[in-house]
Amino acid sequence: MSTTNPVSGMPTSSTAQNNAIWVRETRFGRWFLSTQTWYRYVLSQAIIDFKALLGERLPVQARILDAGCGQGLAFGLLEQHFQPAAITGIDIDAEQVKKAVNAANQLATPTSAVHINASGQTFGAESFDLILCHQLLHHTSQQRETLQEFHRLLRPGGILLVGESCRSFINSAPVRLLFRHPEMAQKDAQGYIDLVRTSGFVFSDADIQTSRPWWSRRCLGMAQKLGIGLDNTEPTEILIVATKPH
Ligand SMILES: C[S@@+](CC[C@H](N)C(=O)[O-])C[C@H]1O[C@@H](n2cnc3c(N)ncnc32)[C@H](O)[C@@H]1O
Incomplete structure (x- = not known):
């Protein structure tokens, strides 16, 4: 029988079960998330x-x-740009959460970090006014469950910020070589738009931004710099500002 971590709600006795919803990032991937390039x-x-x-x-x-x-890198940015009342960070990776707790302790805003699965029902309904979900969805096969949980956690009128890398980037050879992601979870920009919308959130075209930043291009933006039209135009990144309706 598998046991469950009372804090995270995650199975403690089966790596296979963990892998079903989450694939641990490579050492390179974890390092990359702490670089200035990422930040x-x-x-x-x-x-x-x-x-x-x-x-x-x-x-x-x-x-x-x-x-x-x-690692809680967004905490300081959220404090600086959004002036919130409180910040709660959650992550499925206990090692990352330890670093996030350290980051939380540096802030003036009440901030905490908790080791849980984002789709687990840990907090009360309508506990939050705004949810930042930056580059999480392409790491989990529980995308629908996660968005349904965000819907439950937001108050009516609350805002969900989704930032995602699209399939064309995640499935590119360098990314597949250096990072780990669950198979079959990757979507193109329209796939993320449909997923968020059919999970009960509303937004218009003006609430969507798609882009192809230099770091997501195979040539790292050199073609554009040299005025060569080698790159295609399919978005690699998408931001969505979605609202839970009243
Ligand atoms: C690419 S990192 C992004 C980290 C941070 N949002 C940022 O932008 O710097 C993705 C994070 O999502 C976490 N993650 C993946 N699946 C998760 C899940 N089901 N619940 C909570 N966190 C999850 C990973 O452990 C990892 O820390």
């Missing part, structure tokens, strides 16, 4: 772009959930 060009840029997409809708003194918080 500056991926995470910080996403927070800035989300803020621009949100405009006047940025909730005042929000209770924020950072789902799949990793």
Whole structure:
């Protein structure tokens, strides 16, 4: 019989069961998430772009959930750009959560980090005003369950920020070589739009941003720099600002 971690709600006795919903990132992948490249060009840029997409809708003194918080690198950015009342980070990787707890302790805003599966029912309904879900969904095969849980956790009118890398990037040879992701979980931009919408959230075309940042291109943006039209135009990244309807 498998046992369950009372904190995380995760099976403790079966790696196979864990693997079914989550594939541990490679050592390189975990290192990459702590680099300036990730922080500056991926995470910080996403927070800035989300803020621009949100405009006047940025909730005042929000209770924020950072789902799949990793090492907690977004905590300081959320404090700086969103001035929340409190931040709660959650992550399925206990090693990352330890680092996130350290990051949480550096902030003036009440901030905590907890080791749980994002699709587990750990917090009460309507506990949050805003959920950041940055680069989590392509790491889990429980995408639908995770979004349904976010819907339960948000108050009516609450906001979900989804930032994702699309299938064309995640399935590219360098990414497959250096990182680990569950098979079959990857979607293109339209796939993520459909997934979020059919999970009960509303948003318009103006709430969606797609892009092909230099770091996601096979040539790392050199073709564009040289004015060569080698690159295709399929988006590799998508941001969605979605609302739970009243
Ligand atoms: C690419 S990292 C992104 C980390 C952070 N959001 C950032 O942007 O720096 C994806 C994170 O999602 C976490 N994760 C994957 N599946 C999860 C799940 N089912 N529940 C909670 N966290 C999960 C991983 O452990 C990892 O820390």
